[in-house]
Amino acid sequence: MNAPLSSAPATAPEAWAINVDHVGKTFTLDGGKELKAIDDVDIKIGQGEFVALLGPSGCGKSTILRLVAALEDVSTGRVTVEGSNPTALSRAHRLGVAFQDHALLPWLTIRDNIALPYKVAGRPVDDKRIAELLALVGLSGFEKARPRQLSGGMRQRVSIARALVLKPDVLLLDEPFGALDAVTRRHMNVELQRIWSEQRITTLLVTHSVEEALFLADRVIVMSGRPGRIIKEIQVPFARPRSPDVQRTMEFHHLADELTLALEPEGHH
Template sequence: MRADADMPPDVLCDGLAKTFDGGVEAVRPLSVRFEGGHTTAVVGPSGCGKSTLLRLIAGLERPSAGRVEIGGLPPAETQRRGELAVAFQDPSLLPWRSVRGNIELALHLARRPVAAAHVEHLVRLVGLEGFADTRPAELSGGMRQRAAIARALVTEPELLLLDEPFAAVDELTRQQLAQDLPRIWEARGTTTILVTHSVNEAVMLSDRVIVLSPRPATVVADMAIDLPRPREPEMSRWPEFMASVDAVFAALSASMARNSLAIAAQ
């Protein structure tokens, strides 16, 4: 058992690697610790293996080498206790269930009681008030993604994994969500891992940004973001914010340049 069940769990990746059956090497042995109760953003170029890393942590993919531990236990254990939630890139809402039905399904799957007020609150929070009884087919792409985020949050998991959660959300809503949602997981001290290719989003939402190289993914930079919480939209004009964004960009482009040099040298 974990040392302290109330502490948000650390996520440890130890020599983690994944090579797919076809021989594609998605993640090269990678060791990193995601601190409990913190939000860590993972950025990297498209197709670098970010999502694979997230799926490995979620226990949806079996590592070719190394291991993942969530609070000292394998991911399957966290899954089994219903303490894990993933907001997938594709909202993956079940089309025959309403927004409410999809959110309640998560409670059911995690073996939690269904609290109608809590569900209502989340629906409001993600800006879907009045759409609780609407089926996904009648929602826009951004609305579906917000419903998927509400579903991930409803079980109040210990570990929240977000895979490009705002990709289809329009700019204004994205800003609103970026402001509102972190309050939920911060208040509960949820360990959050956010995969994104938006550098601004990574810096705005997280306490720490990890930069991955082009495929196969390895860590090329790991930097703390020292901005006060709660974050406000106007912080994006602060010099500290811009400095962090610049640093992440620099690390990203350096790794991509190295990669294209390596290709040119071959």
């Protein structure tokens, strides 16, 4: 893994898988009031790098992800993905995404939900690939089930399988396990780590969990409250594939303390 640091020597923007170049985003609220969600955010993510964006709720971290997913437009600065406008990547069906809301279509079976990206892209459905992914997320045998028959954790695994099915260049995860209980969430993190270590897709994860960020990412970026700014960045030293035991090491605890401290500005506790 030669994950580039953002402090690495300046290179052409095309060298980055994701380049969030001094971006600001202002929303106009009802009544004309302006809300600055993020201010001068600069994030560079290398090919095959897993970056976690950590911050309190409402710090604009999801906004950054939505900018990269071409769901919002920047107010200032520029976002490029694989060297071009983010829209180009989604039009080429090379973007994978999993939100906190699993967004599975209730009228489709699990198999058909995972096959949906093929249908949207107008490509023939590759059943072998779907079976492979179902096995990867531990849901073989659930092909014919419907989303409402599955537990919350299982639905999120389906949504991750769906995000991966077209072998995307970039994977965007917005609190994919945010709605799950602590035990299931830890379990899902272990699985996601295993899945990711097999695929190594450039990934941007948005989370407010310090442990989740540390366990999954190569690099953790901490953001401040509104307007969102980058206040800290650390390189995660653990080798891959990571076993859950990593979370019990002293080093993990030290890093977790460091990040937690960064998340809580003085006087606020």
